[in-house]
Amino acid sequence: MDVTEGTVRKICTDAVFERGERYLAEDxxxxxxxxxxxxxxxxxxxxxxxxxxxxxxxxxxxxxxCPYDGPEACKHVVAVLLRCADDCPPDEGDRLDAALEAADADDLQNFLRETLATDAAVRDRFFARFGESTTRSVDDLRAAIDRKFEETNPDYFVVFEPIDFSGLFDLASEYRDQGRYASAATVYRALVESLDDNMERVDGAYDHFSQAFTRALDEYVDCVAAGDIDTDEAADAVAFLEDRATSGSQLLSEHFERAATELEESLTERRDQ
Structure with a gap:
């Protein structure tokens, strides 16, 4: 997609476009x-x-x-896109490829291992890509997500700004791409549970959290339906959704009811095939 003033205007409001222009002009x-x-x-x-x-x-x-929860893109995104339209930064892809090709295999492996040893998120992605199912439980992952809520605004219960869940969605997608649906479902369920438990404290960027919840819930249903699970595991997954519809946040109960119905229908259809 060409980056022009016109294409940038299409993804934001006029007021946000003007603020983005001002941010760019103010360096x-x-x-x-x-x-x-x-x-x-x-x-x-x-x-x-x-x-x-x-x-x-x-x-x-x-x-x-940023905490922006209005329609379409925020002023920070607009400023970056307008910068790209005016003076796009050079692509470092070729430089990266050249460095990788020139690197000694042992040095590269040592560098990778050092990085994996200190960065848990990258380590999880590595295991997901290269054939390892997750060893982390839903409770472990959910506790890590809950900490994100605590750390975002430690002095207050209310959360005003969005939280970056992209690493967890990337991890789940990696598992899914490798056909390890149970591992992907574990990540998605942890997101669903934590977002459900913490949604009442959200008082800003609600669209951000709502979209993350809906995406995680839909992906959870898809992964459970696609996975190789037995009758008891299928019943447990449906029961989890039905229980959350009554015991979780009232804001999200209808979403859980819908998901439980869709999952049960998908599992029934698969059994009948």
Whole structure:
């Protein structure tokens, strides 16, 4: 997708576009770099915000960790896209490929192992890509997600700003791409449970959390339906959704009821085939 003023205007309101222009003019983009079609940047606002866009995706697939919950893209995304339209950062993809090709195999393996030893998120993605099912339970993953809520606003119960769940969604997608549906379902269920438990404390960026919940719930149903599970496991999955419909947040009860019905129908259809 070409990055022009016109294409940027299509993904934001007029007011947000003007604020994005002002942010660009005020040199609020502190850091920006590009690998292939992905541009990552840091934009200064009331604090520093991380921004990612895909220059070839329809609508640029924007992501920002700011609290904006209005329609379409935020001013930080707009500022980054307008910068790309005016002066796109050089693509470091070829440089990265060249460095990888030139690297000694043992040195590269040592570097990778050091990185994996210190970065749990990357380590999980590595195991998911190269043939390992998850060893983390739903409770373990949910506790880690709950900590994100606690750390976002430690002095108050209320959460005002969005939380970045992209690493967990990427991990679940990796498992799913490898055909390990049970592992993917474990990650999605942890997201569903934590978001359900914490939704009452959300008082800002509600659309962000609602969209994350809906995505995790839909993906959980799809993975359970696609996985190789026995009758008891299928019954437990449906029971989990039905229980949450009555015991979880009232804001989300209808979503759980719908998901339970869809999962039961999918499992019944599979058994009848």
């Amino acid at each position: 609020r983009i502190l850091d920006i770099h590009r690998v292939d079609t992905t541009v990552a940047a840091v934009v200064s606002g009331s604090r520093q915000y991380d921004v990612r866009v895909d220059l070839e995706a329809d609508g640029f697939d924007p992501w920002c960790d």
